[in-house]
Amino acid sequence: MRDLQDSRKEIDIIDEQIIRLFEKRMDICKDVAAYKLHTGKPVLDRKRELDKLKTLKAQASNKFYGHGVEELFEQIMSMSRKMQYKLLTEEGVNSDIGFDIVDDLPKEDVTVAYQGIPGAYSQQAATEYFGDKSSYVNVSTFREAMKYVRDGKADYAVLPFENSSAGIVTDVYDLLVEFHNYIVDTFDVKIEHCLCGIKGSKIEDIKDVYSHPQAFMQSNAFIEEHGWGKVNLANTAISARYISEQSDKSRGCIASANAAKIYGLDILHKGINFNATNTTKFIIISRNKIARRNADLICISFEMPHESGTLYQMLSHIIYNDLNMTRIESRPVPEKKWEYRFYVEFEGKSTQAGAINALSGINAESINMRILGNY
Known part of the structure; x- marks a missing residue:
């Protein structure tokens, strides 16, 4: 030997x-x-x-x-x-990926679309981000908000992107590919769900609870503890408005304290979401391909050949250029059975050589790559 x-x-x-x-x-x-x-x-x-x-x-x-x-x-x-x-x-x-660099987004005399009605968390995110010198329009669906931006009816849309407890908002991911709008910033809103009922109601009166599926997921333990029935509605604020119109003590809703105030409801229990640090990340959407000067995240989507090792090959462009990946999600490609579209977020600027190298490589070696935003 x-x-x-x-x-x-x-x-x-x-x-x-x-x-x-x-x-x-x-x-x-x-x-x-x-x-x-x-x-x-x-x-x-x-x-x-x-x-x-x-x-x-x-x-x-x-x-x-x-x-x-x-x-x-x-x-x-x-x-x-x-x-x-x-x-x-x-x-x-390929040294210019087409973003116009701006110092900041204008927050005066702009029109902002959000999904839901007054009292929705999306409204809270929109008004906290853009302030009281802008105009706001509420729409029924995320898709409609995207259309408003695309068609010039709104300058921006504010859409929920991810919740720290319930995960991603899958519909929004799909719409980012369907519509050629861009993520230009993000904004976090701390979520505190309240159990609300009509004036004079008590927890003991509640038999059914109305809210958005995400709110149910975030408050599931509290609801199951009481054995209430769950009824899905399009928005937490819509749930609050609906309950206020019913005058039925057996019906409650999960909504924000602001929604309870707007629709004249009693708050029967605050903070029913199981995670006290529950936060929703909202994205600011524009039809213009712009990036703030201090933007440091890039989000892309792409598909890949259905071959072994291709995902690693795509991600290796990020690794090799000394970039830090911060998010990866996958969604089914509707027209392709058992094939998936990947959404990847990594640290970088649209003017940064390493980011441009990575984007060039992924674009050349993947299918249908799109840059969804630099924010």
């Missing part, structure tokens, strides 16, 4: 040789990038890569080594592409 230290010394020598050969290969790839820059040829040539991998794999002495060779050279080719994207960006190719 060979001495362990002798084996390790030999491995060290081989590793040094691999490094030198790797660097030599990457240097030659710079010439490839120069050629592609001159001719306009795309960085990714998937057929060439697959043919090359097949040839290299066949040169291995056994099946196990063949799999290793294939994986090794897939990574080498991936790193080569990333370097080529970087070089092309440095030469001014």
Whole structure:
């Protein structure tokens, strides 16, 4: 049996040789990038890569080594592409992703759409963000809010994006792809759900509770403890208005203290959501492709070939450019069975070279990539 230290010394020598050969290969790839820059040829040539991998794999002495060779050279080719994207960006190719940089969003004399009616948390988010010198229009659905922005009926829309207890608002994610509007900022609202009833009612009177499904999820423990029936309505404030119109002590709702005040309800119990730090993140939507100067998050969506390892390949563009991914979500692609659209958020600016490199790579190697906002 060979001495362990002798084996390790030999491995060290081989590793040094691999490094030198790797660097030599990457240097030659710079010439490839120069050629592609001159001719306009795309960085990714998937057929060439697959043919090359097949040839290299066949040169291995056994099946196990063949799999290793294939994986090794897939990574080498991936790193080569990333370097080529970087070089092309440095030469001014794909260096502008089209965002106009602004110091801040105007918060006077603008029209803001939100889903729901007065008393909704969306209204609270909109008025707290834009203040009292803007105009507000309430609409029935998230889709309608998106249409108002797209069609110029509103300058901005304020939509719920994620709740710290109940997770993402899936409908909004889907609409971000359907409508070519952009996320331009986010705003957090602390959520405190209240059990509300008509004047003079008590908790003991309640048999059924009305609210939005998200509010039910966030207050589920409290509701189950009392064994009440649940009735879904489109909005917590709509629930408050409905209860105020019924004059029925057996019907309660989950809504905000502000909604209770607006619709003349008694608050029977405050803070029924199980998480005291319950917060909803709202997104500010614009039809204009703008980014605030201090924006530091980028959100994209994309689909991928239905092949092993493709998600890692997409995310590796973020990793390789020293960017920090802060969110990843997936949603089914309606027209493609068992295929998914991914939503990825990472730290970066639309003017940052590393972010542009990552976006260039993902755009070239994914399907239907869209930049949803820099905020």
